Amino acid sequence: MQISSVLEDDNYVIAIDGDVDASSSIMLDEAISKAIEKGQQQILIDCVDLNYISSAGLGVFMSYIEELKVRNTRMVLFGLSEKVENVFKVLGLDQLLSIEETKDQAKQQAHG
């Protein structure tokens, strides 16, 4: 799995490429925690190339829900495949995380 973080205007975009399993979830965790540390207010997670996410990966997203709320930071996921989105939905994370189809929608959501 590969992770790249880019700042686009005031949107901090973390792009995930590949599978997020138990070992690669650590990288994802680091990337998100770095973004939060930097004080980014809008964090976009690019899931276009996210193929599979394990419960460890879901655990990473879940563990930041509380912190994001406290810091008033918006995190929006976008470009999820149907399969991956279903994983989020089954677990109920779609109720807590913003999930959008496209990047533009995500940006809007992040600033809305």
Place this chain on the structure above:
Amino acid sequence: MMPSTTAIIRLTTASGILCWLGLALVDLMIGFELRNANVKLGVPQFLSTLLLTGYILSLYFHYKQRLVSADNLNFIELLWRVFVTGLIATIVSVFIHFFLSFLVSGSKLAQDGLTLSLLYHVNIGLILAFVISTFLVWKKLVLYQKTKSLLRTWQVFEYAILISLLFHFVPHNRFDLPFSLIFAFILAMGLVITPNLKWVAFLNFKQKWKSILLILLILLYLTYFMVYLTGQQGNELLISDLTNHVSVIAIYAFIMLYAVASLLVTLFNLPTTSVFEQKLEEVVNFQRLSQSGQTGQNQEEIYDLLLESSMSATFASAAWFEVNHQNENQHLIVKNITPEKVQTVRPVITNSSEKKSRRQGISSSVNSRVDNIKHPNYKSVLVYPLEAQNEKIGTMVLLKEVSDGFNNDVVNIVDTFGNQAAVSIENHRLMQSAIENERYREELKIAKRVHESLLPSELESNQHFSITAFSKPADEVGGDYYDTHRISEDKFALIIGDVSGKGTSAAFNMSQMKGVFHSLAQIDLDPREFLVKANEALGRCLEKTSFITLSYYIIDTGKKTICFSRAGHCPSLYYDSSISKLDFLKSKGLGLGIIRNQEYCKYVELNQIKYQSGDILVMYTDGITEAMNPDGEEFGYDRLREVVVNQVNQSAVEIQRAIINGLLQFTEVDDIEDDFTTMILKFS
């Protein structure tokens, strides 16, 4: 069987004493005969020679055996033995001398042939004992680190001496031709043997001084005895004249020769001793370094050993070792220098290294860099980067107060030490990882056993439904959990869940889940309340990134209802026989532990359906829907539904079998790596 050492020592002691007593008696008698022409005792001269030979041989075997039993003595202890034997012999001899010359001088006793002869025999008995014992100790020294040819030469030497003993039975004069020839031959062999002085090299400085002193004293005794024996030479009445005994003279000459040679060699070796000791220490240090990886020493101790060894090899006055840590903070090990001072030296070294990266004259195979530096305390420096498995572990810096302090030889030695330390560190790491692996596997084994013991062996049911469950454990420990609880006659609680994570933590969380289930199910909560309470309980003990998904059902066979709530778990399949429809039970839900406060209740809902005979409830874990085929395709919800659709008229067990078979066919493997679980209920 060989007689034991002590037996031989006793035997030779006895034979020695007997021979000596016999010799003294026979010589007295012969002397008496000589002095008194009218007396004829008829004691043959031959008997005296025989007893003397017997005495010499007894001494030889006696001391040989005693040295065998003292095999582990070092050189100094051996010399000490010779010295003590000589000391006793000399003291007794000197005492006899004074006794004769002062105490009883002029008296009749001093003139008495009998007394003189007896005292003379005491003297030669002691001298022979000293000479023979010294000879045998010298043998041990000569044969130290022996070669085959040396051993053969020595054997010839000993046999020559043995044969020369026979010569004494033939009438002869001192230094007549045959006597001289035999003496010359044995002495020549002795000369050949004498240069074998390897033992001297193995003495340290202090031991060399000791041995010089001991050998000097031994030589003193030997000279004293020589003077004594030549003084007695003219006295025909004493019969057994040792100076007329070619073997004794030859041995005497040899031990003196070897003593003088040892003395000189030891003396000349004194100045180079420190070099030899240094080399020896290097070898020992090298060995310690190479063993340090295995003996469970930690890396710190290896660095310490490397520092110490390198310092003693190079005579460096100060040194330090910087450990490169992945997590920025550097760790320092210092010797003869304070960490503060290290800070003052470090920039000086970096400066000089920028000017010239590598000095001439150091071979390129060597990692070390040597340089002169400008520092108030230190003038030259040796920098050695320690690497293991292509990873830079740290840097060793050795400092000297003089410029050009590190020559090529010491640089090579430091390199050797460094390489060995690297090997030791590698060994150490391999060992650590092996231990950790083993520990992890042990943990997994335990976790697996815990996991298996947490699953129920029997499921609760009554005549209104049949229930079956199957759970395939993962190679690693997974977190699938299912269970049932009979709340009352008609009321049953069913649970299926999945704890996130694997291994011991999953098994641990699962056991908490089981505890929560069995305590809350008793209180007869509705499924939504159950989830809210379970979330509250588990939220306190789950790790930050862990969560649990589950579905909770209450079957009431009295009211024919199913109540359920879903906490993020994959939705169950339900077959409604009245409309012949198989579908997933839709319900809002959220995994346990995702929100750990009162808000959780907002995200779960309570559902209730009425069932009738023939209805089927298929519960499962995501191990089934996420199982992949070789193309990376997941089994998915649709395929699962497909399999069950064709089995709605079958029993719960049949449906279960169909699901497992379908799954195995799809994944095309004999054994699915992940864990998966099904629990199927069919109403009758």
